Amino acid sequence: MPQRGLAMRRRTTNAVRRRVRALIEACDADPVDVRALRALATAENGFCNNVTRSQVWARLVGVDPSVRGSVTDVEVEDSVRRQLEVDVARSLWKYPDNINADQREVLRTRLLNIMLNILHEYPDLHYYQGFHDVTAVIMLTCKNDALTLAIMRRLVRCHLKNYLCSTMQPVIQQLELLPVLLQHLDPELNNFIQRAGVEPTFAVSWLITWFAHDIDELPRVQRLFDFLLSCHPLGIVYLIAAVVDLHRESIMAPDEMITGSADDFPFVYKRLTTLGLFDVERAIQTAHNLMHEVPVQQLYQQVTWTRATRYLLQASVTARYQSFMATIVHQPAHKASAADEFEDYRDAPASGLGGVFRQLAHETPRILFYLTTAVTMASTMYFVQTGQAPL
Amino acid sequence: MAGAYNYTYIFKYIIIGDMGVGKSCLLHQFTEQKCTRRSLSPHSWLIALTPLVLSLEPASSRHVCGQKIKLQIWDTAGQERFRAVTRSYYRGAAGALLVYDICRRSTYNHLQSWLNDARNLTNPNTVIFLIGNKSDLEAQRDVTTEEAKQFADENNLIFLETSAKTGANVEDAFLETAKQIYQNIQDGSLDLNAAESGVQQKSQSGSVPLSEKAPGKSGCC
Numbered sequence: 001m002p003q004r005g006l007a008m009r010r011r012t013t014n015a016v017r018r019r020v021r022a023l024i025e026a027c028d029a030d031p032v033d034v035r036a037l038r039a040l041a042t043a044e045n046g047f048c049n050n051v052t053r054s055q056v057w058a059r060l061v062g063v064d065p066s067v068r069g070s071v072t073d074v075e076v077e078d079s080v081r082r083q084l085e086v087d088v089a090r091s092l093w094k095y096p097d098n099i100n101a102d103q104r105e106v107l108r109t110r111l112l113n114i115m116l117n118i119l120h121e122y123p124d125l126h127y128y129q130g131f132h133d134v135t136a137v138i139m140l141t142c143k144n145d146a147l148t149l150a151i152m153r154r155l156v157r158c159h160l161k162n163y164l165c166s167t168m169q170p171v172i173q174q175l176e177l178l179p180v181l182l183q184h185l186d187p188e189l190n191n192f193i194q195r196a197g198v199e200p201t202f203a204v205s206w207l208i209t210w211f212a213h214d215i216d217e218l219p220r221v222q223r224l225f226d227f228l229l230s231c232h233p234l235g236i237v238y239l240i241a242a243v244v245d246l247h248r249e250s251i252m253a254p255d256e257m258i259t260g261s262a263d264d265f266p267f268v269y270k271r272l273t274t275l276g277l278f279d280v281e282r283a284i285q286t287a288h289n290l291m292h293e294v295p296v297q298q299l300y301q302q303v304t305w306t307r308a309t310r311y312l313l314q315a316s317v318t319a320r321y322q323s324f325m326a327t328i329v330h331q332p333a334h335k336a337s338a339a340d341e342f343e344d345y346r347d348a349p350a351s352g353l354g355g356v357f358r359q360l361a362h363e364t365p366r367i368l369f370y371l372t373t374a375v376t377m378a379s380t381m382y383f384v385q386t387g388q389a390p391l
Numbered sequence: 392m393a394g395a396y397n398y399t400y401i402f403k404y405i406i407i408g409d410m411g412v413g414k415s416c417l418l419h420q421f422t423e424q425k426c427t428r429r430s431l432s433p434h435s436w437l438i439a440l441t442p443l444v445l446s447l448e449p450a451s452s453r454h455v456c457g458q459k460i461k462l463q464i465w466d467t468a469g470q471e472r473f474r475a476v477t478r479s480y481y482r483g484a485a486g487a488l489l490v491y492d493i494c495r496r497s498t499y500n501h502l503q504s505w506l507n508d509a510r511n512l513t514n515p516n517t518v519i520f521l522i523g524n525k526s527d528l529e530a531q532r533d534v535t536t537e538e539a540k541q542f543a544d545e546n547n548l549i550f551l552e553t554s555a556k557t558g559a560n561v562e563d564a565f566l567e568t569a570k571q572i573y574q575n576i577q578d579g580s581l582d583l584n585a586a587e588s589g590v591q592q593k594s595q596s597g598s599v600p601l602s603e604k605a606p607g608k609s610g611c612c
Contacts, residue, residue, distance in 0.1 A: 083470075086411050129410075129470045168475040201476045263591075266403075266463055 019045070020052050027059040032328060034060070038230045042288045044281050046226035053222060054142040060229045061154040062328035069146040071113045074120040080127055081116070087132050088112045095218040096140065111136055114149050118156055125156055125164040130205060133212035134160065137221050158324040159233040163208040173305075173313065174237060175200040175207060180302045181241035184294050185286070189248045195260055196268035203240050203272075210236055211243075220280050227284045233321055234296050235287065242286035246278045247271075311374055398446065401461045401591040402572050404565075405481055405513075407505050408490035409498040410469030413524040416555035417490065418466050421565050424558065447569065453562065455569045462569065474508070481512035485581070485589025486520065486568040491539075493523045493552060494531040499539065506546060514588060516581045518571040520549045522564055527554040 023040055026033035037060055040046065047053040058065035076084075088108045099107070115135055119127055134155075139148045162170035178200040182190040205213045210228050215221050228235050244251070251271045258264050294302075300314040406414045419425070447453050447460045465484075467477040481487075487509045491498040502521070509519055521543045523534065536552060543550035549567060553560040575581035576590065583592055 083410070126472070128472055129468065166472075168472055172475065199479065201479070204473075204476055 016045075016048055019043075019048055023047060023052050023056055027056060027065075032059050032062075034230070034325070034328060041226045041230035042284055046223050046284075050141050050143070050222075053226065054144070054147065057138070057141065057225070057229050058147060058151055060328070061151055061158075062324075063147070063150040063154060065147060067146050067150050068144070071110070071117055071145040071149050073113055074116050076116055076119050080119055083127060083129075084112055084115055084119075084132070087129055088115075091132050092136055094216045107139075110145055111139055114139060114145055114152065117149055118152050121153070122156060126166045128163055128208060130209040130213055131160070131164070133209040137210075137212045137218070137225060140218060141222055141225075154324075158320055159228070160208075161320065162233075168204075171204060171208060172201060174234070175203060176303055176305075177234070177237050177299050178203060178241055178244075180299055181238060181290060181294060182244060185241055185290060186245050186248060189245065189252060192252050192260075193268060193272065195262070196264040197262040198265060198269050198272060202269055203244075206240050206243070207236055211239075214275055223280045224284070227287065231288075231291065232296055234299070234317065235291065237299075238287040238290045239283060241290060242283045243275070243278060244272065245286065246283055247276060250274070250276060307374065311371065398459045398461045399592065400458065400573070400576070401463055402485045402569055403483055403589045404462055404464040404486040404488060404568065405484045405509075406464065406466050406488045406490060407477075407481075407509065408469060408488075408522075409492070409495075409501050409505075410471075412469065412490045412492040412495075412498050413555045414469060414488075414490050415466055417488070417522070417524060417553065417561055417564075418464060420555045420558050420561045447566075453566060455566060455573050458573060460569060460573070462565070478508060478512060481509065483587040483589050484509075484513045484517055485572045486518045487513060488520050488522055488564065488568065489548070490522045490524050491534070492525050493534050493539075494525050494528050496533045499523075499534045502542065506548075514585065516575055517589060518549070518568050518575070519546075520551070520564055520568045520571075521546075523550070523552040524555055526552040526559060527557050 019040065022036070026036035026040065029036075037056060047056045055065040058067075088111055091111065092104060092107055096107075111132060115127070115132060118135075119125060135148070135152055138151055138155075139145065142148045142151065156164055162174055179190055179194070182193070210221075211224050212221050215224075224239065227239065251268065253271075255267070257267050296317070297314065300310045303310060305313075406418060408414055447455055447458075447462065449457045449459060465480055467473075467480065489502065489505055489509060491502055493499075506519070509517070521539065523536070523539050539552075540550055542548075549571065551560050551564050551567070553564055555561060572581065572590065576583065581588055581590065583590055
């Protein structure tokens with residue numbers, strides 16, 4: 001029996017070794033083999049261990065993992081600093097759990113400095129409660145603050161950008177995509193939630209912290225980050241749909257208080273926001289499949305917004321992700337610092353009407369393309385249906 | 392959820408106020424009779440809301456006029472940006488605990504805007520209770536009791552200073568609000584048949600749900 005155990009362990013070790021080798025190969029490829037990394041992110045155990053993980057995360061966002069240096073305190077607006085200090089003071093409780101109070105304080109100071117640097121470098125961003133949860137996960141994984149800072153610089157310009165605007169509007173809009181996905185995944189469950197009148201805003205903390213605020217075990221959060229960092233910024237909405245679906249039994253459990261009407265609101269809300277120890281691998285698998293079944297483009301078409309809103313949002317999210325990906329794929333291998341690549345992001349506006357117009361001007365060719373396509377499609381449909389030329 | 396119907400009324404509460412004034416801590420003190428940094432850590436700040444249902448039994452020391460009452464309490468996030476989300480959960484609240492920090496004048500200065508929200512988004516009979524929290528930190532006091540008392544009188548609010556840390560007055564704040572709501576029902580000023588009264592009453596045929604409607608559809612451009 002011990003021999004069999006040993007053989008099994010050896011097989012596992014070999015499998016891990018093979019996985020790590022595949023990860024390193026994909027990272028070292030020039031350009032970085034994002035497609036391979038994406039496939040590995042959805043396979044069981046994802047990026048294996050923290051050493052490999054931090055390297056892969058860096059590569060996935062277009063950062064050189066060998067970046068070194070210290071991150072020190074910088075000047076930011078007083079009110080921003082105060083808020084950060086309050087949040088940091090009550091952060092990092094759940095993990096790591098094997099350190100003493102002094103060590104925890106050191107971690108908190110590091111976390112504070114990383115975030116101060118981000119907000120100092122990008123004054124147009126608006127800090128939100130929860131940003132520190134995401135930053136903490138990256139920091140605890142990388143164990144290298146310069147690398148954490150480099151990764152965060154990239155994330156705040158793409159994946160997290162919608163959450164760092166001056167208002168919650170982009171967050172609410174993103175959450176409105178959730179019922180579309182739930183309807184596809186599980187119409188019965190979606191109807192149940194709709195009948196109780198629970199708005200998709202129940203998932204706001206899952207969205208803007210990538211579950212870091214709500215899951216107590218770091219390895220499970222890291223595993224979700226493997227997936228989220230390797231896919232489209234809207235991947236989180238797919239993941240939320242998958243997580244909700246994994247809880248369908250507890251959400252829909254029969255109870256005398258549940259009447260199938262809007263009166264169920266508080267009870268259904270409570271059930272929806274109570275996360276069990278769900279299987280992260282299954283959630284990732286479901287989200288991954290869902291992204292194939294309902295691609296991002298299709299997702300926007302099914303939301304009951306005005307057509308112009310749909311096209312504008314889709315155009316901006318697509319444009320942002322495309323330029324993000326472009327800097328990853330075309331980065332020269334083993335570059336000392338990826339700072340130059342941020343210049344185009346630094347100029348990009350974060351929010352506000354002025355920002356929207358600047359962004360529109362920036363993306364005019366692409367938007368024109370979308371609008372032209374839309375008009376052409378509408379004309380064609382009209383022609384097909386009526387046999388008459390429009391207008 | 393055995394005995395879920397074992398109540399006369401359900402009152403919906405919301406707890407509102409600036410970030411860091413101790414809203415969650417007050418709730419924790421009321422429900423668990425303790426509030427330490429450590430005990431609060433996992434929920435030290437809440438992005439959205441936590442509906443919490445609590446029973447007040449006639450037999451216990453915590454009771455409201457001998458009635459079996461359930462409190463359904465919604466703790467809300469204080470950061471300004473989350474108000475767009477939390478506002479939609481104000482509807483149908485029978486009681487609102489409006490909290491500020493006696494050591495931070497800015498949190499007191501923002502009361503008017505919180506109060507406007509509460510008045511605009513709840514029904515006219517909603518009981519609004521003004522709470523000056525952190526009364527244990529007397530040395531750092533930045534807002535006098537008299538000043539807050541005057542604000543409360545001018546705006547027709549009930550007022551107490553509490554300490555979520557020591558527990559002083561915390562229970563009173565929650566129970567007084569319930570008593571006031573109950574009184575409003577008794578004297579007929581709170582119409583249970585009106586939509587969004589914030590009160591559900593149990594009748595013989597089961598519950599007569601009156602209040603809990605879905606929060607308003609969040610608009611989009």
